Amino acid sequence: MLNGYGATIVEGAWLTLTLALSSMAVAILLGLIGAAFRLSPVRWLALLGEAYATVIRGIPDLVLILLIFYGGQDLVNRVAPLLGYDDYIDLNPFASGVFTLGFIFGAYLSETFRGAFMAIPRGQGEAGAAYGMSGLQVFFRILVPQMIRLAIPGFTNNWLVLTKATALISVVGLQDMMFKAKNAADATREPFTFYLAVAALYLVLTSVSLLALRYLEKRYSAGIKTAEL
């Protein structure tokens, strides 16, 4: 299939998927930390969280990717000699990609999580405390299950944007399916065929995600009344 390039592209698709999933894990972690910072009563923490969300969301993904990939590598090697480390440090491209995308989408998710958190009536947390639950128990038993339901729509959106943003990582040389397609296109001089194949694979990925997350939303909304207009 595809002049024998089918297998390499599927291999690339696998990398795209692992990249997207790992980045999302990092993004969720950073998003939760970011949301906690922004909701924190400590002023400088709140400001720090706010700055993270605003600055990252104000700069294109591509520029951030180039900045962290090339600029980060460059910076590490400028700083390391000052600390007495003289060998050239090569950052692992996959790890850098995961960190970069996670860092970018953590900012977007912090906004989603903050919104979800604020949408839960205060009385519920207070009721939990009145039952004698500790802060962590209130968080995991009362807030998280409801936050998930409220955050799913925003999360779905971010996941889809993140999946599509993985294509940009090919620009810095990570061998995802876009990168493999470019190689195949250059070798066979049939760019349209290969980019169309990649487009189809992305469409499958986004469609499956959409269905799965819609199902999840239904599950988590069980027992929630919706008013019919």
Next chain:
Amino acid sequence: MIFDYNVIWENLPLYLGGVLVTLKLLAISLALGLLAAIPLALMRVSRQPAVNLPAWLYTYVIRGTPMLVQLFLIYYGLAQFPAIRDSVLWPYLSNATFCACLAFAVNTSAYTAEILAGSLKATPHGEIEAAKAMGMSRGKLYRRILLPSALRRALPQYSNEVIMMLHTTSLASIVTLIDITGAARTVSSQYYLPFEAYITAGAFYLCLTFVLVRLFKRAERRWLAYLAPRKA
């Protein structure tokens, strides 16, 4: 000092030229995209499957695939077909600026169409009933009631789309254009100063984002004043 900003100062004209290219790409693709989005949105709110389905498919496919893939399909992909290479359109389709604008316009038209369709569907039904009671025809109903109010109510969401598009235009640097990102890439490779070069590009985008947010806030105050919460 581990940072070297002299080079950035010397290359400021390159960045400023990049700002112009970015703004030009943004303006052209937004204008074309909005123009295409209005009929698409009208198709998306139609109850006839034959009208609704093609528009749904278009927005679904465009929104489900990465912008980079769409750009490569148009810029590199179309050259695969001799019929296109021999056609009268080839001088345009081999031009990077044209292809970038086309790809961006196609992309934003799909997102904008969905925003407008959502806004059209959210029209209070009393307004439509009133228009019908006044004896307006379908065309008049759309022209006088539905579109003006739907376009206004779409403003907050559309501002997000415009900012997304500003960020999307950075992909033009991948197809050789010297926009802000392109300028940064040039500086980065000429002087091997990637950190300074891209930080500067980021600062430019951040400024443009803030300016756009401000402009839309103003536009909302002007056109959505009647929806603002009443002052106590």
